[in-house]
Amino acid sequence: MERTLVKLQGLPVDTFTFEEALKYAAGISGQIVTINPEMIACAKKNPDFKSIIENAELIIPDGIGVEIGLKILGKRVKRMAGIEFARALLAEFSKTSQPVALVGAKEEIITKARENLEKEINGINIVYSHNGYFKEDEIILKELANSNPRYVLVALGSPKQEEFINKAKQLMPDALLIGVGGSFDVWSGVVDRAPEIYQKMGVEWLYRTVKEPKRFKRIFPTLPLFVLNVLKEKFIGV
Ligand code: UDP
Numbered sequence: 001m002e003r004t005l006v007k008l009q010g011l012p013v014d015t016f017t018f019e020e021a022l023k024y025a026a027g028i029s030g031q032i033v034t035i036n037p038e039m040i041a042c043a044k045k046n047p048d049f050k051s052i053i054e055n056a057e058l059i060i061p062d063g064i065g066v067e068i069g070l071k072i073l074g075k076r077v078k079r080m081a082g083i084e085f086a087r088a089l090l091a092e093f094s095k096t097s098q099p100v101a102l103v104g105a106k107e108e109i110i111t112k113a114r115e116n117l118e119k120e121i122n123g124i125n126i127v128y129s130h131n132g133y134f135k136e137d138e139i140i141l142k143e144l145a146n147s148n149p150r151y152v153l154v155a156l157g158s159p160k161q162e163e164f165i166n167k168a169k170q171l172m173p174d175a176l177l178i179g180v181g182g183s184f185d186v187w188s189g190v191v192d193r194a195p196e197i198y199q200k201m202g203v204e205w206l207y208r209t210v211k212e213p214k215r216f217k218r219i220f221p222t223l224p225l226f227v228l229n230v231l232k233e234k235f236i237g238v
Contacts, residue, residue, distance in 0.1 A: 001027075005059070006075045009040050009229060011050070013066065014059050018080045018088075021060055025176060026092050030057030031165050032178040034082030037065035037226035038218065039158050049159045052166045057176075060085055064202030065223055069230040079202060083183040083193070086153055089176075093151045094123040101144055103164070104132035104155030105184035112188035132156045137164060145171040152177040155184045 001024045005012040013035060016024060025032060033039070033056040043050035053059065060080055061067060067079040093100060102114060110131050118124055128147035132155060134140050144152065145168070152168065152175055154161045161179035168177055185191040193199070194207035205223075209215045 003058075006070060006073075006077060008066065008069050008073065009044070009226075009233060011035065011040055011043055011053055012059055013061050013070065013077065015075075015077050016058075016060075017078065018085065021058065021080065021085065022088055022092060025058055025089055028057050029169075029172075029174050029176050031162070031169050032056065032058045032060065032085075032176065033162060034060050034062035034085065034179065034181075035066055036063045037069070038222050039162075040066075040226065041222050042159055046159065049162065052159075052162050055166075063205065065226055067202065069226065072227070072230045072234055074234075081199070081204070082178075082180060083186060086178050086180045086183060087187075089151065089178070090117070090124070090153070091121055094121050094125065097123045097125040098150040099125050099127040099148060100151045100153070101128040101147055101149035102126060102153050102155075102184065103128075103130050103140060103144065104153075104161065104180070105188070106133065107131040109184050109188045109190060112190065113184040116187055116189060137167060141168055141171055144168060148172075149175055151175065153180050153183070154178070155180045155182065157181060 004015045006015055033053050043053055061077050062082040063079055070077045090100060102110060110129055114126055114129050127149055128144060130140055154165055154177060156164055158179060165177040165179055186193050194204040198204050198207040205219055209219055
């Protein structure tokens with residue numbers, strides 16, 4: 001399968017459907033980025049982060065913001081929730097009990113998330129897990145590489161998780177790594193995902209913001225500014 005990339009605000013986005021991306025990802029190693037408007041805003045200010053995204057082996061459009069942005073530019077790409085994609089891939093690798101690793105979130109969260117995943121996914125083979133509150137990346141990177149996983153889920157929030165994965169992928173050329181943000185919190189059962197209606201409408205972020213108002217600062221003004229910038233990109237071409 002060949003990648004077809006489109007550009008949004010100067011950043012590449014893959015155009016696979018969910019099923020295609022899943023199939024493609026199962027056959028590669030490297031870094032999966034689940035791109036969203038917050039990350040695009042961050043990449044504009046941080047060239048190192050931008051080049052991490054550009055060099056990722058798969059960039060999936062996570063969320064309605066990216067879908068709308070691409071639509072404004074006349075490109076039809078369907079969003080896929082990073083949390084669902086990461087989990088579908090976990091189920092795929094678990095069919096053949098390939099070794100997987102989890103890094104990130106608070107200790108009690110990762111313990112509970114691991115327990116739940118081991119109960120819920122047939123054949124799952126978790127060979128390493130560690131919470132996300134460590135001082136030195138190098139120690140965890142070494143432990144992680146020594147456990148030799150095929151698939152690694154990293155939940156440190158963005159851009160921390162993408163930076164960590166970028167270092168990890170140099171040490172683990174055969175592994176596939178994905179940043180999963182708050183997914184372990186959801187899988188632990190501690191944080192609810194938005195009801196299905198919010199997910200279907202692509203406004204999961206709205207539900208999360210209302211439930212956790214401190215997120216407001218992160219979404220606004222990023223989201224409206226992002227739409228404005230894409231409109232500028234369309235009409236003025238910047
Ligand atoms: N986190 C972590 N170490 C850190 C900072 C954050 O393990 O130094 C975890 C945090 O506990 C949470 C996840 O990273 O589980 C980030 O969640 P958030 O909701 O911020 O991510 P988003 O999905 O919004 O990017």
